[in-house]
Amino acid sequence: MLLYDTPLAPNPRRVRIFLAEKGVVIPTREVNLIALEHKRADFAAINPLQGVPALVLEDGAVLTESVAICRYIESLHPEPPLFGRDAREAAFVEMWQRRMEFQVFMPIAHAFRHSHPRMAVLEQPQIPQFAESQRARAVEALKWLDGELASRRHVAGEAFTIADITAFVALELAPRARVPVAPDLSHLARWRADVAARPSVPAAA
């Protein structure tokens, strides 16, 4: 297998943290987003949607979408389980992973893409009013998440799962999106420090 990867974007980082949690190493090839390598014809032949990461399987088939890649890795390397241990847990992990995507990651990513000068080439047109409204939504979502984390160690329950990876990576993007993370969100801060201390996080930096 070969993983097309890039150091700057949050989605490839989700996959790298996931792999590090599993202790799985896959050869990688870097795609330079700054040089717009993902827009070139040779990469379009790998992923016509121009997104990274992309995982080339043994038979040449190309799997994209971070969560699909992670779930496939989980099927090959079930331990430790990061998508839940049985069907019921899997359902709630997926619920939380999607809530983290749609409520937390997405507004932060939108705020970033619609306001950061570096994104002006990729996000056309940038709409500052949209960035602002998404920023407000992200602030509300973080307050809500803080309340959720008051009663449990991780996003989907006591165990660390893919939902934590999504939320953590989203928070890492918050400064560049100019989304303030209020210091009085103490449960969020405790959870974030907890995740940051996992060996997988610096390993996947």
Add this chain to the structure above:
Amino acid sequence: MLLYDTPLAPNPRRVRIFLAEKGVVIPTREVNLIALEHKRADFAAINPLQGVPALVLEDGAVLTESVAICRYIESLHPEPPLFGRDAREAAFVEMWQRRMEFQVFMPIAHAFRHSHPRMAVLEQPQIPQFAESQRARAVEALKWLDGELASRRHVAGEAFTIADITAFVALELAPRARVPVAPDLSHLARWRADVAARPSVPAAA
């Protein structure tokens, strides 16, 4: 189990089509979105994120997020498989389901929410410029999807899957989002007629 449902929104319809494909009947309770019932305290106690559908399990736990609900139903009723037959197929079905969500459903939903007068209460502020840019993105995505459907019967391969449900429901929203579906997209039209002819579609109207 009890399913909180509503006739107007695309996400609950995804779950209804999924259930009809499985031949599974779950008692439902309607949430009237027009009357803003999903914003009331009694519904917030069920889903604090105010979204429909929400599935109340036997023990009272509440599962939200359409795709998480569908995957849980799949675990209880594996036939016919709508998330793939094995781990590898599941990975590609998830890839396509997510591509349909992010490339097709999302821009159409954004265009709808940011331009339709009925959405003015729910989507504040509505940003017409954003609706317009998402509309353009949706048009491009449908062209791309048409090309993909040239070589296979369904979105993720020969078999009908959850990826088809997501794409179909997105297209049904296109007129209200004022996203034109170009009549020369013949593969898309063939696929759409094919899906519309499945008994699950009128059953879940």
